[in-house]
Amino acid sequence: MLKVDKIIEGGKAVVSLSGRLDTTTAPDFEAAVKESIDSIGELTLDFKGLEYISSAGLRVILSVQKSMKHKGGMKVIHVNEDVMEIFEVTGFSDILTIE
Numbered sequence: 642m643l644k645v646d647k648i649i650e651g652g653k654a655v656v657s658l659s660g661r662l663d664t665t666t667a668p669d670f671e672a673a674v675k676e677s678i679d680s681i682g683e684l685t686l687d688f689k690g691l692e693y694i695s696s697a698g699l700r701v702i703l704s705v706q707k708s709m710k711h712k713g714g715m716k717v718i719h720v721n722e723d724v725m726e727i728f729e730v731t732g733f734s735d736i737l738t739i740e
Contacts, residue, residue, distance in 0.1 A: 642666070644690070645673045652713075653683040659690025662698030671701045678705070682713035689719035694727055706737065716740055 643666035646657040654677055662670055674684070684705070694702075702717075709715040716738040720728065728734040 643669060645670055647673060647677065649677055649681060652681055653685070654681045655685045655687055657687040657689065659692075661693040661695075662691060662701075663693065663695040664697040667695070667697040667701045670698070671704070674701075674705050675708075678708055678712075684709050684715040686715065686717045687719050688717060688721070688724055691721065691724055694724050699727075699731060699733060702733070702737070714738065 643658060643660040643662055646659075648655045648657075656674055658670065660666070678684070686702070686705075706715050718740045720739055725734070725739075728737065728739065
């Protein structure tokens, strides 16, 4: 299960995830982000509560990052050790801005 919380203020959005971002939940995450991507210039993904991410979740993150690259940018914050290890193994740690 995945919980997605979104806060949009002044052209900036913070999307907080908690739970599992996998094949089942990736479409929900994608829909939540894509519906507001046109109205924002900066996106922060807060992974404080994210326990697991699958390749389906990585695909959505890559797609969102490509969309945001032309708008102002995207960063990922509060990444736990397990998710960070997946980012490192897949090379995502090199292409994402992680704080």
